[in-house]
Amino acid sequence: MDLQAFLQVIHSKNIEVQCDPQDTSCFAYDAANLESLPGAVVFPKDTQEVSVILEAANRFKVPVTPRGAGTSLAGGTIGIPGGVALNLTQMNQIIEIDEENLTAIVQPGVVTYELHQAVEKLGLFYPPDPGSMKMSTIGGNISVNAGGPHCFKYGVTKDYILGMEIVLADGRIIRFGGKYIKNVSGLDLGSLFIGSEGTLGVVTEATLRLIPMPETKRTILAVYNDLDEAARTVSDIVRNKIVPATLELMDQESMRLIERIRPANLPLDAAAAILIAVDGPASQVEKEMKLVETLCLKNGAREVRVARDDKEQEKLWEGRRSANGAMSQNCKAMVVEDASVPRSKLPDMIRKCKEIAERYHIPCAILGHSGDGNVHPHLLLQELTQEEWERADKAVDEIFRAALDLGGTLTGEHGIGLVKKKYMNWQFSPDTMDLMRSLKNTLDPNQILNRNIML
Amino acid sequence: MNYAEEANRCRRCGMCHAVCPLYKAERREQFVARGKVRLTKISEEGRIELEDRAKTTLYNCLDCRACMEVCPAGVNVSRLVKGMRKKIYDKHGDNLLMNVALEHLTSYPKRMELARKFLKLYQTTGLSSLVQLVPSLKEKEKILPAIPKRSFRNELKARDVRPGKKGKVAYFISCTTDILYPQVGEAVLEVLEACGYEIYPMNDGTCCGVPQVGYGHVERAKEMALQNMRSVPDDIGYILNDCATCGSALKEYPELFEGTEHEELAQNFAKRVMDISEFLIKHTELPTGEKLGIQVTYHDPCHLNRAQNVKQEPRDIIAHSGSELIEMENSGQCCGGAGTFGITHFDLSQKLLKQKVGNIKATGAEAVVTGCPACRMQIAFGLKSYYKDIPVYHPVELIARSIREKGM
Numbered sequence: 046m047d048l049q050a051f052l053q054v055i056h057s058k059n060i061e062v063q064c065d066p067q068d069t070s071c072f073a074y075d076a077a078n079l080e081s082l083p084g085a086v087v088f089p090k091d092t093q094e095v096s097v098i099l100e101a102a103n104r105f106k107v108p109v110t111p112r113g114a115g116t117s118l119a120g121g122t123i124g125i126p127g128g129v130a131l132n133l134t135q136m137n138q139i140i141e142i143d144e145e146n147l148t149a150i151v152q153p154g155v156v157t158y159e160l161h162q163a164v165e166k167l168g169l170f171y172p173p174d175p176g177s178m179k180m181s182t183i184g185g186n187i188s189v190n191a192g193g194p195h196c197f198k199y200g201v202t203k204d205y206i207l208g209m210e211i212v213l214a215d216g217r218i219i220r221f222g223g224k225y226i227k228n229v230s231g232l233d234l235g236s237l238f239i240g241s242e243g244t245l246g247v248v249t250e251a252t253l254r255l256i257p258m259p260e261t262k263r264t265i266l267a268v269y270n271d272l273d274e275a276a277r278t279v280s281d282i283v284r285n286k287i288v289p290a291t292l293e294l295m296d297q298e299s300m301r302l303i304e305r306i307r308p309a310n311l312p313l314d315a316a317a318a319i320l321i322a323v324d325g326p327a328s329q330v331e332k333e334m335k336l337v338e339t340l341c342l343k344n345g346a347r348e349v350r351v352a353r354d355d356k357e358q359e360k361l362w363e364g365r366r367s368a369n370g371a372m373s374q375n376c377k378a379m380v381v382e383d384a385s386v387p388r389s390k391l392p393d394m395i396r397k398c399k400e401i402a403e404r405y406h407i408p409c410a411i412l413g414h415s416g417d418g419n420v421h422p423h424l425l426l427q428e429l430t431q432e433e434w435e436r437a438d439k440a441v442d443e444i445f446r447a448a449l450d451l452g453g454t455l456t457g458e459h460g461i462g463l464v465k466k467k468y469m470n471w472q473f474s475p476d477t478m479d480l481m482r483s484l485k486n487t488l489d490p491n492q493i494l495n496r497n498i499m500l
Numbered sequence: 501m502n503y504a505e506e507a508n509r510c511r512r513c514g515m516c517h518a519v520c521p522l523y524k525a526e527r528r529e530q531f532v533a534r535g536k537v538r539l540t541k542i543s544e545e546g547r548i549e550l551e552d553r554a555k556t557t558l559y560n561c562l563d564c565r566a567c568m569e570v571c572p573a574g575v576n577v578s579r580l581v582k583g584m585r586k587k588i589y590d591k592h593g594d595n596l597l598m599n600v601a602l603e604h605l606t607s608y609p610k611r612m613e614l615a616r617k618f619l620k621l622y623q624t625t626g627l628s629s630l631v632q633l634v635p636s637l638k639e640k641e642k643i644l645p646a647i648p649k650r651s652f653r654n655e656l657k658a659r660d661v662r663p664g665k666k667g668k669v670a671y672f673i674s675c676t677t678d679i680l681y682p683q684v685g686e687a688v689l690e691v692l693e694a695c696g697y698e699i700y701p702m703n704d705g706t707c708c709g710v711p712q713v714g715y716g717h718v719e720r721a722k723e724m725a726l727q728n729m730r731s732v733p734d735d736i737g738y739i740l741n742d743c744a745t746c747g748s749a750l751k752e753y754p755e756l757f758e759g760t761e762h763e764e765l766a767q768n769f770a771k772r773v774m775d776i777s778e779f780l781i782k783h784t785e786l787p788t789g790e791k792l793g794i795q796v797t798y799h800d801p802c803h804l805n806r807a808q809n810v811k812q813e814p815r816d817i818i819a820h821s822g823s824e825l826i827e828m829e830n831s832g833q834c835c836g837g838a839g840t841f842g843i844t845h846f847d848l849s850q851k852l853l854k855q856k857v858g859n860i861k862a863t864g865a866e867a868v869v870t871g872c873p874a875c876r877m878q879i880a881f882g883l884k885s886y887y888k889d890i891p892v893y894h895p896v897e898l899i900a901r902s903i904r905e906k907g908m
C-alpha cells in the first residue's frame with residue numbers, strides 16, 4: 046500500500062481529504078463494537094472524483110472502505126487500518142423526482158428519511174424504512190439491502206432499485222437500468238451489486254421506484270400470554286389473504302425496557318405483543334382491521350387495542366422505534382443480531398435465543414419483524430470484561446447455529462460486515478464461497494474495496 | 501465527571517445525526533456529537549493529543565443539545581465538549597484577544613459599561629464607517645443592535661425598589677439585557693411588581709460565566725460563579741432571570757464545583773434559579789391587561805427548551821397577553837447565534853439563521869417572541885437581512901405592554 050503516492054493524486058485533483066488522526070479518528074467506528082483508524086478520509090463531491098479516487102487507490106494498492114452514515118451494526122465500515130475511508134455524505138442531492146414515471150434519482154449520500162419527506166410531499170411513497178432511516182444513507186441501504194417494518198408487505202430496498210451508477214474498483218464508471226419497471230436486458234447486475242456491502246463497487250447514483258402513498262393506515266396492538274399464540278395469529282392473518290403493512294413483535298423484556306423510557310401503555314406481564322398496521326384505501330382498511338381483530342382474539346390474544354387516532358398510533362410506533370434506545374440505557378454495550386428464519390419457525394427461534402442467552406447469563410430483549418421471520422435478539426452486556434465478551438461470542442455462535450438449523454440465514458438486513466464473517470462458512474458450501482470469491486476477484490483483482498468485509 | 505466513562509456510554513448509533521443542525525449543514529462526522537464524543541474518549545484514554553484539528557472540531561458545536569434530547573444512551577455531550585475545551589485551554593492557553601475578553605473584560609460589569617459606552621460612541625460617530633472598510637467585519641458587526649442610551653444597571657440605580665406583599669425574589673441581570681435590551685429588564689421589574697413581588701437585583705453579581713466556560717476558562721468562571729452565588733441572600737427563595745443561556749448556566753453551577761468545597765453552596769443556589777416565564781406562570785397570578793391582539797410566532801431557545809425544559813410557559817404568557825401564537829416549523833432548532841458562534845463561524849451560523857427566518861416568514865406573524873436575548877439579537881439581525889424588520893420581543897415584554905396599555 047502506498048498511501049503517500051495515492052494522496053499526491055488526491056491533492057493534485059483538489060479532492061477534499063483529511064489525514065490528521067484527530068480527524069480520521071472520527072471515521073474509525075460505526076454502530077458495531079469495533080474500530081480501525083483510517084490513514085485518510087476522502088470526501089468526493091461527484092462521481093468523477095470517486096472514479097479518480099478508486100483509480101488511484103487501485104494503482105497504488107490502497108484499500109478503500111466506502112462509508113455512508115456509519116450506522117452499520119455489522120462493522121461494515123471498519124476498514125483495513127491505515128487505509129482510506131471513502132465518505133459519500135457530500136454527495137447528497139436528490140437529483141430528480143419524476144411524478145409521471147414514479148421514480149426518483151438520488152446520489153448515494155441522501156438520507157433515507159429525507160427522501161421519504163421529499164416524496165411524501167408529492168403524495169408518493171418510498172417504503173424501505175430501516176429503524177435507522179433518519180440517519181442512514183441510500184447508498185448504505187443499497188449496499189446492505191436494508192429492510193424495515195414495511196418489508197413484509199412492500200419488500201426490501203432491492204425491490205425499489207431500478208437502476209444504478211457504480212464506480213468499479215479500478216475507477217471505471219458503469220451504469221445500468223433506468224426509469225423502467227420491466228427490464229430483462231442483459232444480466233441482472235442490480236442483483237449483483239445490491240447487498241454486496243461495498244465489496245464489488247461504489248454506488249454513486251440510484252434510480253428508485255416510488256409508489257403512490259396508501260390512503261390510510263391503522264394500527265392494532267395485540268397482547269399475548271403465549272408466544273405461540275402470537276405466531277399463530279400471524280400465520281392466520283396471512284392465510285386469510287391480508288397483508289398488513291407491518292407485523293412487529295416485541296417480547297416481554299423489550300416492552301419492559303421501552304415502557305421505562307417512553308411510556309406507551311405496553312402490557313408488562315404479557316409474553317409478547319404484536320404491532321400490526323394495515324394500510325390501503327380507507328374502505329378496505331376498515332374491513333381488514335375488523336378481520337385482524339377477530340383473528341387476534343380467536344388465536345388467544347388476551348387483549349386487542351386499536352389505536353383510535355393518529356396520535357395514539359404514533360405513540361405506539363414511537364415506542365417501538367425507541368426500543369433500541371431503551372435497550373442502550375440498560376447495558377454498557379449491546380450486541381444486536383439479525384438472523385432470519387422461515388416465518389413459521391419464528392417462535393422456535395425466539396425461544397431458542399432466550400434459552401441460549403439465559404444459559405450464558407446475558408440479559409436479552411427480542412424484537413422481531415414477525416411478518417418476515419427476521420429476529421433481532423439484543424444481548425445487553427453489563428460488565429464489558431473479557432470474560433463477558435467471550436460469553437457473548439459463544440452465545441452469538443449458538444444463535445447463528447440455531448438459525449441455520451431452523452433453515453434460516455445469518456442476516457436478514459444488517460449485513461455480514463466484519464462481525465459475521467466467520468459464520469459465512471457455516472452457511473455456504475466451499476463451492477458457493479468459491480463462486481462468491483471469484484466474482485469478487487473478477488471485479489476487484491487487487492482487493493481494493495472492503496477487502497476485509499464479508500468474504 | 502469521569503469523561504472517559506461518560507464518553508464510553510456512546511453506542512455510536514448515529515441518532516444524533518438526525519437532529520444536529522451543524523451535521524445537517526456540513527455532513528462531516530466532526531460536526532456531530534458522535535465525532536466529538538469519540539475525540540473525548542480517545543483523548544481521555546491517552547490515545548491522542550487534542551491539538552488544532554481537535555480544537556476545531558470541539559468548537560464546531562452550538563451547545564444546542566438537540567443531540568442530548570434524542571441520545572438513547574443519555575450521553576451528556578454538552579459537558580464532554582466543555583470538558584475537552586477546558587483541557588485544551590489548560591494545556592495551550594488562549595490568544596491575547598480572548599484572554600483580555602474573557603479574563604479581564606466580560607467578567608467585570610464596570611468594564612463592560614465602559615465597553616458599552618465605547619460601542620455606543622462607535623455606532624453614533626464615524627468610527628463605525630472605518631470598520632466597514634474591512635469586509636469580513638462589516639457583515640458581522642451588523643449583528644449588534646443599536647446600543648441604547650443607558651444600560652439597565654444604570655437605570656436600576658435611578659429607580660427605587662418597591663416593597664411587595666408577596667416577598668422578595670432575586671433578579672439576575674444578564675449582560676445582554678444590561679447592555680443591549682434594558683427594556684426587557686424594565687419589563688421584568690414592572691411585571692414582578694404588578695404581581696406583588698419586591699425585587700432584589702443582583703447588583704453585586706457579574707456575568708454568568710458562559711463565555712468563560714465555553715472557552716475553557718473554567719477557573720475564571722468559578723470565581724464569577726462564586727461572586728454571583730454570594731450576591732444573593734440565603735433567605736430569598738427564587739433567583740429569576742430573563743436570559744435562557746444565563747439561566748441554564750446558573751443551574752449548572754454545581755457541575756463547576758463538583759467534588760469541591762463549594763458544591764453544596766452551588767446546589768443550594770442552583771435549585772432556586774428559575775426562568776422568568778416559568779416563574780410567572782407557575783408561581784404568580786398574572787394580572788390580565790389589555791388584549792394585545794397581535795399575531796406572533798415563538799422561537800424556542802435551546803437553553804430554555806432543552807437545557808431547562810421550559811417550553812409551554814412562554815407560550816402561556818403569549819396567550820395571557822391576548823396575542824395569537826402561530827407556531828413555526830422547527831421552533832426548537834437553534835438559530836445559529838449560540839454565543840460567539842455567530843461571529844466565529846459566521847457563514848455556518850447564517851445558514852441556520854436563514855432556515856430560522858424562512859420558518860418565521862412562513863407563519864406570516866407580525867412579531868417574533870423568544871425567551872433569550874442572545875437569540876433575539878441573532879434573529880433580529882436575520883429578519884433584517886433576509887426578510888423584513890419585524891420586532892422581536894421577550895415574552896415578559898408582551899405582558900408588561902398589556903398591563904401598561906390597560907393602565908394598571
Ligand SMILES: Cc1cc2nc3c(=O)[nH]c(=O)nc-3n(C[C@H](O)[C@H](O)[C@H](O)COP(=O)(O)OP(=O)(O)OC[C@H]3O[C@@H](n4cnc5c(N)ncnc54)[C@H](O)[C@@H]3O)c2cc1C
Nearest residue numbers: 113114115116117121176177182184185188192243248458
Ligand atoms: C439504531 C439502529 C437501527 C437500525 N435498524 C435497521 C433496520 O431496521 N434495518 C436495517 O436493514 N438496518 C438497520 N440498521 C443498520 C444500518 O443502519 C443499515 O445497515 C444502513 O443501511 C446503513 O446505512 P449507512 O448509510 O449508515 O451505511 P454505512 O454503515 O456507512 O455502510 C454500510 C455498508 O455499506 C457500504 N457502503 C456504504 N455506502 C456505500 C456506497 N455508496 N457504495 C458502496 N458501498 C457502500 C459500507 O462499506 C458498509 O459495508 C440499524 C442501525 C442502527 C444504529
Ligand code: SF4
Nearest residue numbers: 510511513514516571
Ligand atoms: S445519539 Fe448518543 S449514543 Fe448515539 S451516537 Fe450520538 S452520542 Fe452516541
Ligand code: SF4
Nearest residue numbers: 520533562564565567
Ligand atoms: S449540541 Fe447541537 S451542535 Fe453540538 S453536537 Fe449536539 S446537536 Fe450538534
